[in-house]
Amino acid sequence: MAAEEARYILAIDQGTTSTRALLFDKSGSPMRVRQRELTQHFPQDGWVEHDAGEIWEATLAVCRGLLTGGTVAANIAAIGITNQRETTVLWDRASGEPLHHAIVWQDRRTAGICSGLKAEGKEPIVQEKTGLLLDPYFSGTKLAWLLDNVPGARPRAEAGELCFGTIDSWLIYKLTGGKRHVTDATNASRTMLFNIDRQDWDDEILGWFDIPRSVLPEVKDCCDDFGVTAADLFGAEIPIAGVAGDQQAATVGQACFEPGLMKSTYGTGCFALVNTGGKRVQSQNRLLGTVAYRIGGKTTYALEGSIFMAGAIVQWLRDEMGLIDTSEESEAMARDANPMSHVILVPAFTGLGAPYWEPEARAALFGMVRDTGAPEIVRAALESVSFQTRDLMDAMGEDMREAGLTAPKALRVDGGMVMNDWFVQNMTDILGRPVERPEVTETTALGAAYLAGMQVGFYGGTKDVADHWRCEKAFAPEMAEEERNARYGRWQGAVKRVIGG
Ligand code: ADP
Numbered sequence: 001m002a003a004e005e006a007r008y009i010l011a012i013d014q015g016t017t018s019t020r021a022l023l024f025d026k027s028g029s030p031m032r033v034r035q036r037e038l039t040q041h042f043p044q045d046g047w048v049e050h051d052a053g054e055i056w057e058a059t060l061a062v063c064r065g066l067l068t069g070g071t072v073a074a075n076i077a078a079i080g081i082t083n084q085r086e087t088t089v090l091w092d093r094a095s096g097e098p099l100h101h102a103i104v105w106q107d108r109r110t111a112g113i114c115s116g117l118k119a120e121g122k123e124p125i126v127q128e129k130t131g132l133l134l135d136p137y138f139s140g141t142k143l144a145w146l147l148d149n150v151p152g153a154r155p156r157a158e159a160g161e162l163c164f165g166t167i168d169s170w171l172i173y174k175l176t177g178g179k180r181h182v183t184d185a186t187n188a189s190r191t192m193l194f195n196i197d198r199q200d201w202d203d204e205i206l207g208w209f210d211i212p213r214s215v216l217p218e219v220k221d222c223c224d225d226f227g228v229t230a231a232d233l234f235g236a237e238i239p240i241a242g243v244a245g246d247q248q249a250a251t252v253g254q255a256c257f258e259p260g261l262m263k264s265t266y267g268t269g270c271f272a273l274v275n276t277g278g279k280r281v282q283s284q285n286r287l288l289g290t291v292a293y294r295i296g297g298k299t300t301y302a303l304e305g306s307i308f309m310a311g312a313i314v315q316w317l318r319d320e321m322g323l324i325d326t327s328e329e330s331e332a333m334a335r336d337a338n339p340m341s342h343v344i345l346v347p348a349f350t351g352l353g354a355p356y357w358e359p360e361a362r363a364a365l366f367g368m369v370r371d372t373g374a375p376e377i378v379r380a381a382l383e384s385v386s387f388q389t390r391d392l393m394d395a396m397g398e399d400m401r402e403a404g405l406t407a408p409k410a411l412r413v414d415g416g417m418v419m420n421d422w423f424v425q426n427m428t429d430i431l432g433r434p435v436e437r438p439e440v441t442e443t444t445a446l447g448a449a450y451l452a453g454m455q456v457g458f459y460g461g462t463k464d465v466a467d468h469w470r471c472e473k474a475f476a477p478e479m480a481e482e483e484r485n486a487r488y489g490r491w492q493g494a495v496k497r498v499i500g501g
Contacts, residue, residue, distance in 0.1 A: 006077035009453045010066060010238070011445040012059055014083040014167050015246065016104065019055060021062035022442065023071070024449040026458070028468045030442050034065035041101060046108040049101035052089045055167065056174045060233065073236035079175070079229065080242035080452030082249035082444050083167040085190045088142035090153065090215075091170065093163050096178050099150045102167070103142040110141035117208065129195045129202050131280070131289025131301075133357075139166060140192035144209035160214040166191070168243050169217045175240060177230030183217040184224070184243035185294035194219070196291055197280060199299060222248075222293045223455035242451025244293060246444050247271045251292055251302065252451060253443030254412040255469035257462045262396070262408040264389060265443070266417035270310035272389065273302045274396045274408050281403040285355040285395035295454070295462070303399060305354040305392040309347045311417045313381045316349070323374040330378050331420045337379035342367040344494040345380040355395040358499045366494045382420070386427035387491040393431060410434045414443045421473075429479035430488060439470040 008031065013020040018038055023031045036058040041049040067073065086105035091098045103109070114134045117123070123134045132138055143164050147154045156162050163173065169183045188194040188201075193211065195202040201216050220226065226240035244252060247265065251273045254263040259277035264270060275292050280301045283289060292302035309316070314327045324330050344366045346352075351359035365377070389411070397407030410433055418424050418437055428435040440446055450468075453459035459468070477484075 005074045006458065007075050008071070008077065009449040009458055010063060010076045010079045011449040011452070012063065012079065012081045012171065013246070013445040013448065014055060014059060014081070014171060016084045016106075019058040019062055020445065021059070021066050022445045022449070023066050024446065024453075028440060028446060028450070030440065030445070032066055034062035036062055044109075048104040048107040050087065050104055052091070052098040052102045052170055055102070056171065059171055063234065067234060073234040073238055076238050077458040078239045078241035078452040078456040080448030080450070081168050081171055081240065082244055082246050082448035083171070083187070085166065085187060085245035085247070086137055086139050087167050088139045088146065089165050089167065089170040090143065090146045090150070091163050091165075091173070093161055093181070096174065099153060099162070100146055103145065105137055107142065108136050110136040110145050113141045113144060122208070126192060126205070127282070129197070129205065130192050131189065131196050132192050133286065133288065138190055138192035140205065140209060143211060147209070147211065154210070157215045158212050162215050163217070164215045165217050166245075168245070172226050172240055172243070175229045175233065176227035180227035181217045182220050182226055184220055184222045185291045185299065186222060186245045186248040187243065188219045189291040190245055196289065196299075196301070199294070221295055221297060222252075222451045223295050225455075239456060240452070241455035242448055242453070244447060244451055247273055247304065248290075248292055248302070249445075249447030249451070250414065250443040251275065251447065252465070253440070253445070253447030254414065254438065255462075255466040256292070256412065257466055260400070260406045260408050261412070262393070262410070263412045263414070263443070266310045266385065266413060266415035268310065268312045270307035270385065270389070270415070271304065272306070272392045272396075273304045274400070276301045276303055276400060276403070276405060279403060279405065281399050281405070283395075283399045284402060285399055286357050287354050287392075287395055287399060293451070303396050305395065307385060307388045307392070308350050308353050310385050311415070313347050313384065314417065317378055317381055321377075323378055327416070328420075330382060331422045333375045333378040334382050334422045334426070337375035338371070341372065341376040341379060342490060343372055343376045343380040344490055345377070345384045346494050346498045347381065347384045348498055352495070352499065355391060356495065356499060361499050364494070364498050366497070367490070382423045383426055383430070385417070385423065386430040387488065389427055390430050390488060393433070410436065412436050412438060414438065414441045424475050425478070428475040428477050429484060432477050432481070432484055434477070435475040436471045437473045437475070439472040
């Protein structure tokens with residue numbers, strides 16, 4: 001392939017609800033996008049599955065969809081992959097056939113395994129070695145369930161006949177025609193089987209589940225040689241050169257390359273990550289410690305926290321409460337609300353996440369008066385996301401100061417909800433720190449493109465990528481300190497009442 005012909009990086013963004021492929025040019029602008037929705041399977045209450053075969057076919061279709069209008073494989077310098085994290089696939093090494101539907105990160109079927117291990121006092125070991133908490137979310141117990149419940153799986157795994165992987169591994173295996181069984185350090189760090197200090201699978205934890213090492217993929221850097229696509233797929237071989245789980249890819253797409261740089265993505269839920277540099281911070285606030293990225297053999301760590309309901313609250317206002325017709329209307333409604341309103345919504349519809357971790361808590365509205373109406377409730381719903389972001393940022397700051405690092409001073413945001421200027425300004429006011437919204441909000445796919453592009457020399461190093469990052473709108477705090485403290489104090493009081501603390 002002649003280097004001058006390679007005008008694009010192809011990013012695959014395999015998400016929970018859809019599979020997308022995007023072409024990025026040298027400037028990091030998305031040039032073309034293809035997308036396919038993904039079928040969700042709910043075989044039992046609390047179970048969520050995807051068909052790994054459907055994911056593969058959709059990936060192939062969206063990638064091929066980009067190779068039109070004169071764009072051919074030779075124009076693609078490399079492929080980058082980003083993916084829904086933790087979702088677990090088990091397949092036959094020889095035939096490439098999955099043994100079972102993929103078990104999706106949201107699936108709670110292994111809650112019993114997790115509470116059993118917790119009762120045995122294993123959670124501190126998990127936290128210490130993997131940075132994670134004992135929760136069905138992560139891949140380890142999902143893989144154990146597959147080995148225990150798919151007939152014949154365990155002896156076949158022991159005989160080296162099976163491959164486990166997160167979605168990145170699965171796609172690379174298929175893209176390379178079954179030649180590579182690999183993953184990257186960020187995806188590995190979400191399995192609960194990977195020791196993030198030693199950067200290797202952890203034999204003690206593998207032992208709890210009788211997981212043979214032969215079933216596990218080789219763990220590579222985020223910028224690395226992940227093999228080449230089988231020539232018959234796209235008409236020529238294309239190197240796969242960059243991989244990261246979705247939230248880590250967004251961290252790269254937001255160019256959070258220095259300790260203290262923090263990004264937060266507001267989709268259905270919200271995921272916030274702060275770069276802690278080469279230092280692994282042990283959280284005292286039940287935040288997750290994870291790999292932000294690993295480049296050139298050097299691991300950069302992050303602290304991560306999530307908000308279960310972010311955009312989902314806006315959907316609730318629209319679909320269950322009927323207070324708005326479209327998500328966009330929430331902005332005008334919040335602006336119309338009485339600014340002196342003291343209404344607080346604690347949106348614990350499915351419990352509260354970090355730093356509270358109260359799965360049994362349930363939502364409540366506080367502070368309503370006779371003239372409270374729809375605008376005040378809409379405002380309280382949006383503001384609850386701001387308050388939870390403040391909770392996360394404060395917890396991260398506390399953990400970082402404890403570790404001798406500087407607390408995050410600003411926040412970079414993306415995701416569907418940040419198109420709402422009222423919300424972002426309110427969050428800025430509640431945080432009392434500047435918030436920046438980038439020009440390219442496709443940060444997840446962009447991060448995958450950057451990782452692949454850095455590996456093949458299409459982009460320079462992280463410094464070049466950081467120079468590419470452009471702010472579309474910078475928000476500065478406008479609220480008086482006293483009001484910020486009063487509002488945040490009311491939120492903390494309301495949370496206490498909800499969790500009975
Ligand atoms: P996901 O990737 O999780 O599907 P997106 O990043 O596409 O999510 O964001 C969609 C979410 O953002 C939806 O929950 C929607 O309600 C919310 N949303 C979209 N536009 C707005 C807006 N203007 N104001 C508030 N919320 C919005």
